[in-house]
Amino acid sequence: MSAPLLEVDGLHVTFSTPRGPVHAVDGVSFSVGAGEVLGIVGESGSGKSVTLRAIPRLLHANAAVSGQVRWRGADLHAMPAEQLRKIRGGQIAVVFQEPMSALNPVLPIGLQIDEVLTAHTTLDTPARRKRATELLGLVGIASAATRLGQFPHEFSGGMRQRAMIAISLAAAPALLLADEPTTALDVTIQDQILKLLLRLVAELDMALVLVTHDLGVIAETCDRVAVMYAGRLCETGSVHDVFLRPRHAYTSALLRSMPGEGAARSMLVPIPGQPPRVDRQIPGCAFAPRCTFVEDRCATERPRLTPQGEGHAAACHAAARVAEAAS
Amino acid sequence: MSRGTWLISRLLQMLPTFLLIGIAVFVLARLLPGNAVEAMLGERGTDEAVARLTARLGLDKSIFAQLMAFLEGVMSGRLGDSLAFRIPVTRLIGERLPVTMMLTGLAVAFALTAAVPLAFVAALNANRWPDLLIRGVFQVGLSSPIFYVGLVLLTVFAAWLRLFPVGGYGDTLGEHIYHLFLPAMTLGLSFAAIVMRNLRASILGVIHAEYVDFARAKGLRGSVVLLRHVMRNALIATVTLVGLEIGSLLGGAVITETVFAVPGVGRLMVDSIFARDYPVIQALTLVLAVFVSLAFLVTDIVQMWLDPRVGR
Numbered sequence: 312m313s314a315p316l317l318e319v320d321g322l323h324v325t326f327s328t329p330r331g332p333v334h335a336v337d338g339v340s341f342s343v344g345a346g347e348v349l350g351i352v353g354e355s356g357s358g359k360s361v362t363l364r365a366i367p368r369l370l371h372a373n374a375a376v377s378g379q380v381r382w383r384g385a386d387l388h389a390m391p392a393e394q395l396r397k398i399r400g401g402q403i404a405v406v407f408q409e410p411m412s413a414l415n416p417v418l419p420i421g422l423q424i425d426e427v428l429t430a431h432t433t434l435d436t437p438a439r440r441k442r443a444t445e446l447l448g449l450v451g452i453a454s455a456a457t458r459l460g461q462f463p464h465e466f467s468g469g470m471r472q473r474a475m476i477a478i479s480l481a482a483a484p485a486l487l488l489a490d491e492p493t494t495a496l497d498v499t500i501q502d503q504i505l506k507l508l509l510r511l512v513a514e515l516d517m518a519l520v521l522v523t524h525d526l527g528v529i530a531e532t533c534d535r536v537a538v539m540y541a542g543r544l545c546e547t548g549s550v551h552d553v554f555l556r557p558r559h560a561y562t563s564a565l566l567r568s569m570p571g572e573g574a575a576r577s578m579l580v581p582i583p584g585q586p587p588r589v590d591r592q593i594p595g596c597a598f599a600p601r602c603t604f605v606e607d608r609c610a611t612e613r614p615r616l617t618p619q620g621e622g623h624a625a626a627c628h629a630a631a632r633v634a635e636a637a638s
Numbered sequence: 639m640s641r642g643t644w645l646i647s648r649l650l651q652m653l654p655t656f657l658l659i660g661i662a663v664f665v666l667a668r669l670l671p672g673n674a675v676e677a678m679l680g681e682r683g684t685d686e687a688v689a690r691l692t693a694r695l696g697l698d699k700s701i702f703a704q705l706m707a708f709l710e711g712v713m714s715g716r717l718g719d720s721l722a723f724r725i726p727v728t729r730l731i732g733e734r735l736p737v738t739m740m741l742t743g744l745a746v747a748f749a750l751t752a753a754v755p756l757a758f759v760a761a762l763n764a765n766r767w768p769d770l771l772i773r774g775v776f777q778v779g780l781s782s783p784i785f786y787v788g789l790v791l792l793t794v795f796a797a798w799l800r801l802f803p804v805g806g807y808g809d810t811l812g813e814h815i816y817h818l819f820l821p822a823m824t825l826g827l828s829f830a831a832i833v834m835r836n837l838r839a840s841i842l843g844v845i846h847a848e849y850v851d852f853a854r855a856k857g858l859r860g861s862v863v864l865l866r867h868v869m870r871n872a873l874i875a876t877v878t879l880v881g882l883e884i885g886s887l888l889g890g891a892v893i894t895e896t897v898f899a900v901p902g903v904g905r906l907m908v909d910s911i912f913a914r915d916y917p918v919i920q921a922l923t924l925v926l927a928v929f930v931s932l933a934f935l936v937t938d939i940v941q942m943w944l945d946p947r948v949g950r
Contacts, residue, residue, distance in 0.1 A: 369851055392860075400857030412848040415867055417874070417945050426866070427856045462946045478856065 314384075315342035316486055316518055317366070317403075322378035324361050324370065324542075333590045335361045337542040338378070340616070343486065348512060348519045350529035350550070352565075353539035356586060359522045360408075362539070363490050366520075367399045401431040404479035408491040410471035414463040420447075420474050421459030424481050431482035446477040450507060469500035473507065480511065486518045487511075493528065505532055526569050530554060535622070538562045541587050541597035544616060548623030556637060558625035560604045563633050596628065604629035604636075641942060648938055652931065657709075659927040664708050667920045668701070677914045678721050712924065718917035722910070727921040731903060735925065737807055738891055738902035740814055744822035745887060746880075749830035757837035758864075764842055772834070780831035784890050788824040788897035795820055805899030821898040825890050829883055836879050840872040847871070874945050881937025885930045 324336035336358040343349050353359045365376050368387060380387045382398060407413040415423060424443040428434055434442060440459070447455035450473040463471055472492060479487060489508065493501035509532055512519045521533060529536050530550060537547040538559065546559040557563040567580040584601040587593055596602070599609040606628055614626040619634075627633060667674070675691045676683045692698050696707055711717060717727040756776075760769040779787070796804045808817045844850065845868055853867040892904035899905070903922055910918040942948045 364851075367855060369855055371846065396857050396859065398857070399855055405852070405855040407848055407852055409848060413852040415849040415853070415871070416947060417871060418866070419946075426853075426858055426862065430857050430859065430862075464947055475852075482857075 315344045316383060317343040317520075318379070318381040319362070319366065320379040320381065322362060322365060322380065323376070324358070324365050325375045327373050327375065328590075331590055334592065335374075335542050335589060336365065337589075339537075339539070339542075339544045340378075341537050341544065341547055343518050343520055345485065346512070346516050346518055347535065348509075348521065348533045350533035350536045351520065351522045351539060352524065352526060352529050352536060354524055354586060356541075356589070357539040358542035358589075359524075359539050360490050361542075363405075363488050363520060363522045366488060367403050367405065368395060369405070397431070400427050400479075400484070401482045402484050403486045403488060404482070404484035406472075406475055406479050406487060406489040406492045409495050410468070410475045411463065411495075413475055414471060414478075416463055419460050419462055420466070420478075423474075424459070424478050427478055427481035442481070443477075446481055447474070449480070449511070450474070450477045451503075452477070468496055469503065472496060472500075472504050476504075476507065476511070480515065480517075483515065484517065486520070488520045488522075490522045491524070492521070494523070494525075501528075508532070526554075526565065538565070541593065542589055543597055544626065545598070546623075546625040546627070547616070548619070548625075552620065552623045556620075556623075556634065558619040558623065558630040558634055559598075559627040560602045560629055560633050561598045561627075562625070563637055564601075564603070596626075602629075604632050644942065644948075645939070648935065652935060655931050656928060659924065659931065660709050660712055661705065663920055663924045663927065664705055666923065667916060670916075674914075674916050678916065717921040717924075720910075720915055720918045722913045722915045722918070727917050730906070730918065731921060731925055734901060734903045734906045737814075737900060738888070738895070738904055741818050741821055741825065741891055741894065741900060741902055742884075742887055744815065744818050745826035745829060745891075747826075748822050749826035749833060750880075752826075753830040753834040754837060757834045757841060758869075760834070760838045761841035761845065769838075773838075776831035776834050779827040780835075782827070784824060784828065784893045785897055787827055788821070788894055791820045791824055792898070807901050818900065821894045821900055824897070825887065825894045828890070829887055832883060833876060833880060837872060837876045840875045841868060844868050844872045870944060874941065877937060877940050877944060881934055881940075884933040888926055888930065 319342065320340050322336055322339045323334070326333045326335055339358070339362055341349065341351075351359045351362065361370070361374075364370050365374070366380050366387065368376070370376060376388060378388075382403065385394075387395060387398065414420070421440070421443055424446060425439050428439040428442055432439070432442075443459055444455045447458055452458055452470060452473050458466075458474075463474070466474060472495075476492075487508075492508065493504050496504060505528060508519060508521075511517065521528070523529060533550050535548065536550050536553050538545045538553065538561065540561050546553055546557065546562045553562060554566065557566055561582075564580070564582045568582055570579060582601055587597050587600065593613075595608070595610040595612055596614050599605050602609065604627075609628055612628070614628045616624045616626045617630070618624050619630060625633075673688075675688050675695065675697065679687055679691060696704055699707070715728060717731075719725060720727050720730050723730055756772050760772045763769045792804060795801045802820050803817050806817050808814050849871075850863065850867050853863045858867075888904070891902060892907055894900070895902045895904035896908055903926070906918065907922050909915075910922065938948075
């Protein structure tokens with residue numbers, strides 16, 4: 312693999328709230344290569360969406376961010392605002408979960424595409440219009456020319472998500488960050504949108520970071536996966552390795568709690584307990600209180616992300632026993 | 639429903655509105671205590687004179703016939719003569735109305751020029767010192783009665799510093815603005831405070847909206863994000879408020895014109911009430927009510943332009 316496009320290194324995000332600091336992301340590191348599809352999976356509150364939004368510095372003033380986010384070698388969090396603005400939308404684009412709230416309700420879709428082209432290209436007005444029409448066609452919206460003049464409330468839910476993808480793709484970014492892009496949609500539309508994203512990634516040679524809580528989506532769409540729990544990265548590796556040979560007790564438990572293929576009548580194993588509160592620092596492993604493999608040092612010593620084979624790493628003291636149990 | 643149809647039906651709504659305004663004004667005049675004719679004639683009110691004027695004004699006819707005559711007069715622009723000035727009411731109001739329009743217009747212009755940028759400064763610095771300072775100053779403005787603010791401005795800027803005249807209207811446009819400067823500041827102050835507070839709140843509601851984050855994620859310039867995505871959406875609620883406040887602004891004009899001796903319809907209204915100049919009171923009420931409903935119409939049209947979800 313060539314040099315990665317995006318490298319996230321030791322990312323910490325702490326929100327200041329009236330009830331004290333909340334450590335939403337706690338030392339997350341990963342990288343994404345050109346054309347690669349990385350899935351970030353975790354339950355609600357695991358910090359996956361915050362991680363995604365922290366990459367192009369979209370978090371608000373109440374978030375303190377530290378660590379490095381390097382885009383083609385340059386630190387996004389240290390560069391001047393104007394340089395960052397050109398990368399946002401131009402090279403790194405974002406798709407949000409709720410198209411209804413992410414699209415401006417009072418502006419026509421055409422203008423919402425057009426402003427990306429104005430910001431990142433030198434095309435003149437007719438050329439931008441032509442490009443906008445093409446983009447709507449590309450994401451599978453029929454009678455694109457009419458649709459350009461319409462407003463978000465005149466689109467159906469799936470259409471809106473397609474329109475948001477068209478907006479994000481307008482300036483031909485090299486990386487698309489998608490924050491649960493299908494969660495707000497019904498199942499058949501979900502499938503269409505995922506297929507659309509995969510087709511676009513292949514056609515446009517784009518990398519994709521897909522945040523989701525749905526392991527099924529990861530299995531279908533991603534090359535690599537990063538599993539998050541309580542703001543920390545538990546395990547990362549190829550989808551094949553992580554799903555078949557999990558090395559972190561949480562990943563393993565998560566996989567057992569999901570209906571498998573074939574064995575229709577086997578019992579699902581829920582994970583007992585609740586995720587920890589992130590408003591205080593956890594000295595050991597965040598998963599320890601719910602873990603069946605727990606050892607003494609799990610409560611006190613924070614496990615480091617350690618290699619478990621080619622491109623596969625897990626932050627678990629019990630990695631060896633988890634591996635044994637899985638095989 | 640297309641926006642064209644919406645606009646036409648909105649315009650057609652004005653007809654019954656105007657009719658109801660006319661009826662309300664007519665009824666109000668009839669509900670005033672005492673005999674209007676006797677009040678008009680005052681000491682000259684012999685029985686014979688009262689009977690003559692009653693007949694001349696058509697007050698001996700049935701209520702319904704009087705209403706019809708009144709509405710017919712309104713439609714054809716005949717509103718009677720002022721009892722105090724002995725000239726047609728239309729001419730009297732025609733002379734005074736532009737003064738009040740100018741005063742109100744200036745007040746709105748001053749208020750919006752100050753309130754809109756300050757609302758942004760306050761919202762973007764929410765709960766830090768610029769916000770607290772702006773809100774504090776406007777809170778004082780909002781809590782001060784118009785006549786008091788007017789007297790303070792008069793004392794400081796007209797009497798002590800001699801920067802502005804104490805009253806009057808002048809003859810040229812420049813003079814008008816010069817003479818109306820202090821009155822417009824006075825009238826605009828509480829309006830500015832209301833707009834500022836409302837706009838600040840709606841900016842704060844919009845600024846964390848997902849579509850604003852998305853606009854930033856698209857790599858738009860800060861000014862585009864602020865003007866097109868924050869301001870435009872925040873203004874929708876504020877435009878409604880501005881429209882609704884036009885009515886109370888006209889109420890404020892009555893007081894302001896009295897304090898600053900501005901020859902507008904507000905002052906005319908006060909004078910006419912003291913002089914029991916019924917035709918003028920009636921006509922002014924009508925004109926101001928029509929004006930307020932026209933302001934509502936403009937508000938609705940601006941709102942439709944700002945928010946495509948209106949009227950579809």
